[in-house]
Each structure stands twice: as structure tokens, then as C-alpha cells.
Amino acid sequence: MPHASLAPVTRRPVRGRLALTAACAAVALTAAAAPAALAADAPKAGATEVAATTTVGGTPYEADTNTRTHTTYVANSSAKSLSVLDSRTGALKTTVALDASAFGVAVDSTTDRVYLTGTTSVTILDGATNKVITTVDYGTKVHGIEVNPETHQVYAVAPSDDAVLVLDGETGAQVATASVAADSTPVQVAVDTKNHSYWVSSTAAGTVTEFDTRTNEVVNTVTTGTNAQNLALDAQRHKLYVDNYGDGTVAVVNTSAAKVTKTVTVGAKPLGVDVNTETGRVYVGNSGDGTVSVIDGHSDKVTATVTVGTFPLGVSTDSGAGTTLVANRTDGTVSVLRG
Structure with missing residues (x-):
């Protein structure tokens, strides 16, 4: 699942070895209020609208969804907490207190593990109990994070090192490193299990790089636009x-041909994107104007623009429920879109 990043990412010349820390204590605080429930219908082809808004912790950053349990996790960076929501309605189930700020979120829907990036660490949380299992510190800044649902390995992007750390999903131990071009500042990652590859965006270079999941070697590099995120x-x-x-667009890359087939103009400063794989609709959070652009994935044209909160950042879709949850960084809210 995709995640949001703040641009530009500050490069820090930090290096370090893997260090396991003691498991962090997590305190689950049940929310006192929830938005009005929504009908948990299958995806509809109707107009996209904001169906609910939920207040979460301070400075919500990235979001990801366990589509099996219909649970969305939102990292609240300034509140040092994780909001756990019902992805079908947006209702806040509980809030998990963390020992440090969290930014990136990735979920393994099979193992029910949740992975959070801190400044230089990854925290692994049990999604069934909302308890922290362990935290691993890598001694270098980590940003975007994603899970390979087939191998259950985890990819954590290290911008300062121009690298991707390949992690064991059970322990968080680093098992390999994949290198991108020097001074390219990688920020986010997406896994393509059909092609046995993963893609990494580099904001300084304006590119995406494809790696083979079996060898962690570069397969292709594609130029997409200014400050690819x-x-x-x-x-x-x-x-x-x-x-x-940097240029208010979304590049559409054909993953079979490894080339850009279309560039779509969206709102100002897009910083979050996800796709409903059942309907083909794509949702883009525009941090500069507080909107979400909806792209028809068949024509790759913008079909709607929906106003949400201030500085939309994390975007996560539950294709089965037909909802998209958008974390609004400045407001401390999550907008629930249906359609």
C-alpha cells in the first residue's frame, strides 16, 4: 500500500549498524466518540463524496489498511500515537500510544503485523492486540515502508543512504540492502508481486526504479516528473x-513496458496516492489545496475533485469496502471518501 511523504526530504549523512531495542510498551486508549456509521457496501460507481470525518491524533502522517480485517492505521507523528479505524465507516476503534513519533505505515494483511517507521527505526506491532512486539534501530533515517505479501519481507527506504533496507518481517532484522543512484534521495516503495519486483521513488532525481525481489538488483529506471514521491x-x-x-502531476507508468504512458495534471503539491483495484479509481491527495483528485484508471483522466481537510497527506483505500481514508495533517482528522 501506498504512503505519503513530505517533500523535500532532508538528507542526513548518517550511517549505522542494526541494533535491536527492547519492545516498546503500547497503551490502547479506546476513543470516546466515532463518526456516524456508514453502510459497508461493496464498491459503487457513483460520485465520490466525503461520507464522514474522524478526529485522530496530532499531525497524522501516513496511513495503510488491512483489507482482510477492514482496519486502517494512521500514524500521528506529533502525538506519538497510532489511530486504529474501521476502514468501512471511519469509526475510531482505539488509539495506541507509542514511545516515539511514527511516520510511515505498512500492513501485512496475512500475518496481521503493522510496521511503523520512526526517525531511524521500525516498530512492529501486532494488529490483533495492538501491542508493540519490537523496535529495531538502523542508525540511519528511514522513511517510506512497504510489505511484500508473498515473502513477508519488509522494505524500508533510507533516503540519506540512497538505499532500501530489506527486513525480515518477523524480527525486523536487516537481511539485505538495495542501492539506488547516488544523491537521488529515495522516499517511497511499492511492491509488484506479479512481476516479482518493487518500485522505489527518488524525489531528487524525479525517477522510479524497479528492483527484482529475488536479487534486489535494479531492473529499470523511469523518469516521471519533478519531486517524485x-x-x-x-x-x-x-x-x-x-x-x-513539484509539478502537480501524476505519472502513469506501464509496469510491463517500464515507461510513462500518460501524465495527469491534478491539484497543488500532490503527496498521497492510492488505487481501488476493483473499480480502477485512483485517489490523489493534494496537500497544497486541501483536495483529492479522482482519476478514472481506465482513461487516466481526472473525473472529480473533492474538498477534504487541510494538508491531505496519507491516502489509503479499502477496495472491498469502497472507501478511501485521507489523513489531513494540519487538521488532525481523517476524511472518509465513498465512491
Whole structure:
């Protein structure tokens, strides 16, 4: 699942070895209020609208969804907490207190593990109990994170090192490193299980790089636009959507041909993107104007623009429920879109 990033990412010349820390204590605080419930219908082809708004912790950053349990996790960076929501309605189930700020979120829907990036660490949380299992510190800044649902390995992007850390999903131990071009500043990652590859966006270079999941070697590099940031993969249609923060566009990459087939103009400073794999609709959070652009994945044209909160950042879709949850960084809210 895709995640949001703030641009530009500050490069820090930090290096370090893997260090396991003691498991962090997590305190689950049940929310006192929830938005009005929505009908948990299958995806509809109707107009996209805001169906509910939920207040979460301070400075919500990225979001990801377990589509098996219909649970969305939102990292609240300034509140040092994780909001756990029902992805069908947006209702806040609970809030998990963390020992440090969290930014990136990735979920393994099979193992029910949740992975959070801190400044230089990854925290692994049990999604069934909302308890922290362990935290691993890598001694270097980590940003975007994603899970390979077949191998259960985890990819954590290290911008300062121009690298991707390949992690064991059970322990968080680093098992390999994949290198991108020097001074390219990688930020986000998306996994393509059909092609046995993963894609990494590099904001300084304005590119996406494809790696082989079996060898962690570079397969292709594609130029997409200014300040390439977040990624959303539609494996069924062989499309990778890349939001370009610097020029207000989304590049559509044909993953079979490794080339840009279309560039779509969206709102100001796009910083979050996800795709409903059942309907083909793509949702782009525009941080500069508080809107979400809806792209028809068949024509790759914008069909709607929906006003949400201030500085939409994390975008996560539950294709089965037909909802998209958008974390609004400045407001401390999550907008629930249906349609």
C-alpha cells in the first residue's frame, strides 16, 4: 500500500549498524466518540463524496489498511500515537500510544503485523492486540515502508543512504540492502508481486526504479516528473501511479513496458496516492489545496475533485469496502471518501 511523504526530504549523512531495542510498551486508549456509521457496501460507481470525518491524533502522517480485517492505521507523528479505524465507516476503534513519533505505515494483511517507521527505526506491532512486539534501530533515517505479501519481507527506504533496507518481517532484522543512484534521495516503495519486483521513488532525481525481489538488483529506471514521491500500484492493469509533488502531476507508468504512458495534471503539491483495484479509481491527495483528485484508471483522466481537510497527506483505500481514508495533517482528522 501506498504512503505519503513530505517533500523535500532532508538528507542526513548518517550511517549505522542494526541494533535491536527492547519492545516498546503500547497503551490502547479506546476513543470516546466515532463518526456516524456508514453502510459497508461493496464498491459503487457513483460520485465520490466525503461520507464522514474522524478526529485522530496530532499531525497524522501516513496511513495503510488491512483489507482482510477492514482496519486502517494512521500514524500521528506529533502525538506519538497510532489511530486504529474501521476502514468501512471511519469509526475510531482505539488509539495506541507509542514511545516515539511514527511516520510511515505498512500492513501485512496475512500475518496481521503493522510496521511503523520512526526517525531511524521500525516498530512492529501486532494488529490483533495492538501491542508493540519490537523496535529495531538502523542508525540511519528511514522513511517510506512497504510489505511484500508473498515473502513477508519488509522494505524500508533510507533516503540519506540512497538505499532500501530489506527486513525480515518477523524480527525486523536487516537481511539485505538495495542501492539506488547516488544523491537521488529515495522516499517511497511499492511492491509488484506479479512481476516479482518493487518500485522505489527518488524525489531528487524525479525517477522510479524497479528492483527484482529475488536479487534486489535494479531492473529499470523511469523518469516521471519533478519531486517524485508516493506510489500506488494497480497490478491487475499493469499501472504504477506516481505523484510528482513539484509539478502537480501524476505519472502513469506501464509496469510491463517500464515507461510513462500518460501524465495527469491534478491539484497543488500532490503527496498521497492510492488505487481501488476493483473499480480502477485512483485517489490523489493534494496537500497544497486541501483536495483529492479522482482519476478514472481506465482513461487516466481526472473525473472529480473533492474538498477534504487541510494538508491531505496519507491516502489509503479499502477496495472491498469502497472507501478511501485521507489523513489531513494540519487538521488532525481523517476524511472518509465513498465512491
